[in-house]
Amino acid sequence: xxxxxxxxxxxxxxxxxxxxxxxxxxxxxxxxxxxxxxxxxxxxxxxxxxxxxxxxxxxxxxxxxx
Amino acid sequence: xxxxxxxxxxxxxxxxxxxxxxxxxxxxxxxxxxxxxxxxxxxxxxxxxxxxxxxxxxxxxxxxxxxxxxxxxxxxxxxxxxxxxxxxxxxxxxxxxxxxxxxxxxxxxxxxxxxxxxxxxxxxxxxxxxxxxxxxxxxxxxxxxxxxxxxxxxxxxxxxxxxxxxxxxxxxxxxxxxxxxxxxxxxxxxxxxxxxxxxxxxxxxxxxxxxxxxxxxxxxxxxxxxxxxxxxxxxxxxxxxxxxxxxxxxxxxxxxxxxxxxxxxxxxxxxxx
Numbered sequence: 208x209x210x211x212x213x214x215x216x217x218x219x220x221x222x223x224x225x226x227x228x229x230x231x232x233x234x235x236x237x238x239x240x241x242x243x244x245x246x247x248x249x250x251x252x253x254x255x256x257x258x259x260x261x262x263x264x265x266x267x268x269x270x271x272x273x
Numbered sequence: 274x275x276x277x278x279x280x281x282x283x284x285x286x287x288x289x290x291x292x293x294x295x296x297x298x299x300x301x302x303x304x305x306x307x308x309x310x311x312x313x314x315x316x317x318x319x320x321x322x323x324x325x326x327x328x329x330x331x332x333x334x335x336x337x338x339x340x341x342x343x344x345x346x347x348x349x350x351x352x353x354x355x356x357x358x359x360x361x362x363x364x365x366x367x368x369x370x371x372x373x374x375x376x377x378x379x380x381x382x383x384x385x386x387x388x389x390x391x392x393x394x395x396x397x398x399x400x401x402x403x404x405x406x407x408x409x410x411x412x413x414x415x416x417x418x419x420x421x422x423x424x425x426x427x428x429x430x431x432x433x434x435x436x437x438x439x440x441x442x443x444x445x446x447x448x449x450x451x452x453x454x455x456x457x458x459x460x461x462x463x464x465x466x467x468x469x470x471x472x473x474x475x476x477x478x479x480x481x482x483x484x485x486x487x488x489x490x491x492x493x494x495x496x497x498x499x500x501x502x503x504x505x506x507x508x509x510x511x512x513x514x515x516x517x518x519x520x521x522x523x524x525x526x527x528x529x530x531x532x533x534x535x536x537x538x539x540x541x542x543x544x545x546x
Binding site: 237270272 | 365366452455456459460461464467468471478479481496506508509511520
């Protein structure tokens with residue numbers, strides 16, 4: 208299936224959840240903020256939020272320093 | 274003739290001199306500033322002159338500070354800023370600089386929260402002083418902010434901010450600023466704030482480390498009411514250092530995003546004003 212991630216199309220396996228997607232993108236689950244079809248998703252829900260073909264996902268990856 | 278006295282426009286008789294005006298306006302003043310420079314001689318005043326009288330024993334009060342802000346910003350802008358409440362989570366390199374910018378801009382109420390005390394290494398980029406080492410940052414920053422804006426309403430929390438206490442600590446904030454150091458704390462705060470208060474903007478930062486160019490630091494809106502300042506990439510864990518000037522650029526981006534949001538302007542697009 209295809210997802211729209213930060214405006215770009217990405218092909219992933221069917222039945223993918225957010226945690227698996229982040230892993231595939233090489234991102235750490237505890238350092239991101241994710242919006243799934245315009246809803247913010249809490250970190251604890253990453254591995255139970257199943258993705259569907261055509262879903263829109265925005266990911267912000269935080270790095271340290273302040 | 275029309276001149277400006279202490280930031281206010283006034284009509285004065287023609288041929289009036291600086292010392293005559295001082296005696297009439299503020300006899301206690303022991304310093305006269307004429308058009309930006311200290312003037313000791315009794316100079317005849319000209320239309321359009323800008324005169325400021327200073328009494329070095331007098332510390333301006335909240336009302337005087339507010340009058341100055343209104344003269345500088347315009348009454349409408351100042352009333353909007355004055356009625357606003359902004360939360361700052363973390364007052365390290367980003368947060369201490371943001372707090373000072375917002376206090377100077379005349380934001381009415383700031384809520385600041387941080388668990389740390391001032392250490393020597395903080396002075397490399399944070400707005401603290403040698404004689405404040407060992408002092409809780411929120412206490413040290415309070416002293417500084419009070420020296421800037423006597424009318425500022427300030428709520429301080431000397432505590433660790435996490436997802437449990439965040440909604441309560443910043444309940445009255447119209448906008449929250451994320452100014453943490455740690456990447457996972459930034460992520461946790463972002464999720465919690467946007468989930469709890471979906472209509473209230475969050476101004477966060479990511480990618481502030483190193484000695485790289487400051488020209489790639491920007492303000493963007495990744496989604497919803499989340500605004501993100503920084504270069505998005507420079508991690509302290511990767512580049513190993515933080516520099517006052519580069520962190521300061523990001524902090525100023527965050528503070529300015531707050532000001533624009535409060536004034537109903539888009540922090541990202543270069544619209545009016």
